[in-house]
Amino acid sequence: MWAQVINALLGIWLMAFPAIFETDKVIANNEQIVGPIIASFAIISWWEATRAVRLYNIPLGFWLILAPWVLGYDNNTALVNETVVGVLVIGLSLVKGKIEERFGGGWSAIWSKNPTHVQEARNNPIK
Template sequence: MWPRILNTLLGLWLMISPALLGYLGQTAADNDNIVGPIIASVAFTALFEATRGLRWGNLPLGAWLLLAPWVLGYDSTAAIVNNMLVGACVAALSLVGGRVEQQFGGGWSALFTSDSLHAREAKKQDGRPS
């Protein structure tokens, strides 16, 4: 859970960092104002156990932040350092899993297996006296 909270905060940091670090009006600021909210949204959504797999969506965004200074040609050293640090942290935190306490559904493969989670739960329900 804490990696998702940190990634949410890093996404919010990306949104305010152009103003605080003094590179407003540059390509780097535009990139941060696009990628920051996406990182924060993905990380916040991945906080919930049913949507935890969405955390992998921040991995390519972190990689993009590592490449963006050279692809977009940033002028500001502060923007380059900021994007490199945030990108590395976002990518690394996206790799950190979490403890799974409950199983939800099982996906499409659950329809084709005889011993899926929903089948086991149905058997438990049938075995109880009414």
């Protein structure tokens, strides 16, 4: 979970960066669109049941690396910032995190004869 907390902070940093460094509108728009999405995916992935959502930040990290060239940035500070943040977002999104419980068995539980959640319910009845 620590990696996704850092990713959420990086998303917040992207939102604040244009105001702190007074970047132009193209850079500000990009960072204020991508930043909240990265933070949202990171926060959603804090819970075990939604841990896989962290992988949605990988394409956003690649976009941050490519954006300075695609959008034609003329600000070296923004170029370095987006490249570093993009690499960090990708790397931190690959950290799996600890899974302590299983939840329901997924879609395959629908057609399984003895799904995991039924087995656990038999072993641990509600008292």
